[in-house]
Amino acid sequence: MTTIATRTVAYPADGMTMIGHLALPAGTGRRPAVLVGPEGMGLTDVERRRADALAELGYVALAFDLHGGRVLTDPQDMLDRAMPLLADSGRMRGIGHAALDVLRAEPRTDPDRVAAIGYGTGGAIAVELGRAGTDLRAIATVNALNTGRPGEAARIRCPVWAGVGSEDPIMPAAQRDAFAAEMRAAGVDWRLVVYGGALHAFHHPPVDHATVPGVGHHPEHARRAWRDIVDLLAECLPLEPASAR
Template sequence: MTTITTRAVEYPADGLTMIGHLAVPAGTGRAPAVLLGPEGAGHNDVQCRRADALAELGYVAFAFDLHGGGHWFTDPQEMLARTTPLLADPARLRDIGHAALDVLRAEPRTDPDRIAAVGYGTGGIIALELGRDGVDLRAIGTVNGLATGRPGETARIRCPVWAGVGSEDPIMSQDHRAAFAAEMQAAGVDWRMVVYGGAQHAFHHPPVDHEQTVLPGVGHHPLHARRAWRDVVELLAECVPLAD
């Protein structure tokens, strides 16, 4: 395991003071980078560990904040009160993504020409919105975040898109998956989707603690969580290889 350095980074976005987690690999030269978006519940240690794992592989990784102060919602209703207006406003999602991307690009170790965006739930939708906004990314990965966009904008995505979703996810239903696939195909995007059999929404996220309220249709699937992580790493190896 390589030695990495990590630090919390404060930055403004959406009228809030965000606190993200930056992980930088060993070495001195520039490296490919990954913008890492959180679930709708927000930023927590799971997201930080993902960033650290990517840095151990050799990527600069920035796990960005969604709700300000590095907040993680334990009450689903409070989370929905925050995320529902966000998800209805692509411009706000893009602003949050751009602010985080600015932090990642400002890191001297980041190679600005080799950046991928990977997100979970709301974070995955932000990654897609950055692509729809014409950001030059090498890859987009989204797990449980398959939002469709405004007509014509998806054609601005210029990189491969990988999507992962659970077959039993009531939020990302079969109809929702079909609409997403049709949009990607019509726009001429290089896309692929993996449906993990038997997995529900947020299957990738381990239980946090006994105080976390869990909605029906939401549940951890350890086997598919490991598989989805391997699929993300393989996407990065293909599109933003460590030796380019």
Template structure:
């Protein structure tokens, strides 16, 4: 098992201060990187562990935030925030783009080798980055929530 270093990364998005979880692999050189998008409730332990598992495999990984450091365990509160977000592609792109900028600000991130994976709302944000033409090498989702726009 390789040594993984983690730290909190704060960055602005959607009028909030987002609080992401950055996981770095051992070593010092440039590494491919992965954005890890959370389900609608927000960044939790599952996404933090996924970022750390990716770092163990040699990737720089950022599990990004959706709600300004909050985890929305109440389904009604989560839906009240996420449904309008999912209906606003520009807003999703802004949140995803800010997370991508935070990932690219890490000196070990190879900007030419970045992928995104995500669950639910975080997966939809990854897909929206792809629709926007962001230079991601791959996008993987689990239960990505979409709004039914043409081509989805």
């Protein structure tokens, strides 16, 4: 296994001190980088491990925070914070840009080759960064197919990949259709993968606390969605051979 380095990073956003997880690949040169957004409950070891896996592939990766270092395991607490956030594109962009600034300031990062991926609330933030016209090479969102303000999707400057479970009651067929219509009208290079039989947060390992209704792990589709995201990054953020690093 490739040796990577990790550390926590503190930075201000949304009126609080966020605690992110930075993962650095082996070597000393600049590398393409990936911003990793968490589900609505906040940054957990699930996203930290995803950042580490990306670093093992050769990317600089920052798993960003949503709640000032807290993880909101109570479903109502999570909804009370996440729903107003999802309704406020300015706050979402602020959280995303603050983390992106940290990632781009990292000396190992090639600031001109950055992608944003995310799950749930973190995925909505990734897409919102695109709607803000942020310079990204790729965007991936799982479970979050929120639509934006009219016309703003035309600012998206990179391919967008979206994944959702066919049985997700939080992102039902009508929401999928609305997201697709927005991307299509804006002329975005987009794709949507619907994973048959999967619920909301199908990618997330089972948890030992209560969740909102409609959540369920689907191990096969979780692996497939991760491969799809890695393939998107390979297409849009290609890594040079190890001998060239």
